Amino acid sequence: MQTIFHPSKERGVGEHGWLHARYSFSFASYFDPERLQFGALRVLNNDVIDPGAGFGAHSHSDMEIITIPLSGSLAHQDSMGNSSVITTGEVQVMSAGTGVEHSEFNASKTDAIELLQIWIFPNTKNVAPRYDQRVIAVSEERNRFQPIVGPMGTEALGIHQDAYLFLADIDASQEVVYTLQKKGNGVYFFLLEGEIEVEGKILASRDALGVWDTESVSLQSKIPSRILAIEVPMGV
Numbered sequence: 001m002q003t004i005f006h007p008s009k010e011r012g013v014g015e016h017g018w019l020h021a022r023y024s025f026s027f028a029s030y031f032d033p034e035r036l037q038f039g040a041l042r043v044l045n046n047d048v049i050d051p052g053a054g055f056g057a058h059s060h061s062d063m064e065i066i067t068i069p070l071s072g073s074l075a076h077q078d079s080m081g082n083s084s085v086i087t088t089g090e091v092q093v094m095s096a097g098t099g100v101e102h103s104e105f106n107a108s109k110t111d112a113i114e115l116l117q118i119w120i121f122p123n124t125k126n127v128a129p130r131y132d133q134r135v136i137a138v139s140e141e142r143n144r145f146q147p148i149v150g151p152m153g154t155e156a157l158g159i160h161q162d163a164y165l166f167l168a169d170i171d172a173s174q175e176v177v178y179t180l181q182k183k184g185n186g187v188y189f190f191l192l193e194g195e196i197e198v199e200g201k202i203l204a205s206r207d208a209l210g211v212w213d214t215e216s217v218s219l220q221s222k223i224p225s226r227i228l229a230i231e232v233p234m235g236v
Helices: none
Strands: 002-006 012-015 019-023 041-049 054-060 064-071 073-078 083-087 090-095 100-106 113-120 130-135 146-151 157-159 164-170 175-179 185-198 201-204 208-212 216-233
Touching (some): 041 185, 073 113, 090 146, 090 157, 164 175, 201 208
Antiparallel strands (some): 019 041, 064 090, 064 113, 073 100, 146 164, 175 216, 185 208, 185 216
């Protein structure tokens, strides 16, 4: 087993007036040659956007883009004709493929929105752009990893990559085992809240730990916690 620890305080910082961003990997003006990506995971940005502000129309290609609001609502428009609002408790995916233009704005004029934006390299280029969003099903069974994104054809929201996103709400003093879905993949754990020990490393809120060269990973919660697992191919 190999691991890499990314404490929250060492993330890149982007302060742009209306946007308050923390970058897990090199992005925009933040560059760290040791933090270019984790396998096929290229971007994990933790953004806070002021009321009414947002990203104007801009383009992407050949990237799988996943947005998860942590609080608030986000208004989305794109060149495929989609116009929607994604709220806390939902997840959005967009396959940029051959090229798509979109904009994302805080839907509220009074409250900030906090979100995660995740970019994953696709395993197929030049696909037709596509968009989808879905409410994250509320599972009454806690202390388990709930799938929210997976490869095309799975029950979760599909992307063009052998990558998987799971969320878990873990009670205090509980042990949960994450089993990797595919050989050759690694998993990047991002702690949203709480405190968890992952293979001997203590994670506090917004800390991250990448793990690979293993079939499973043990997590032990110290207090009630919520954690995001991003499993991706490592040979990218």
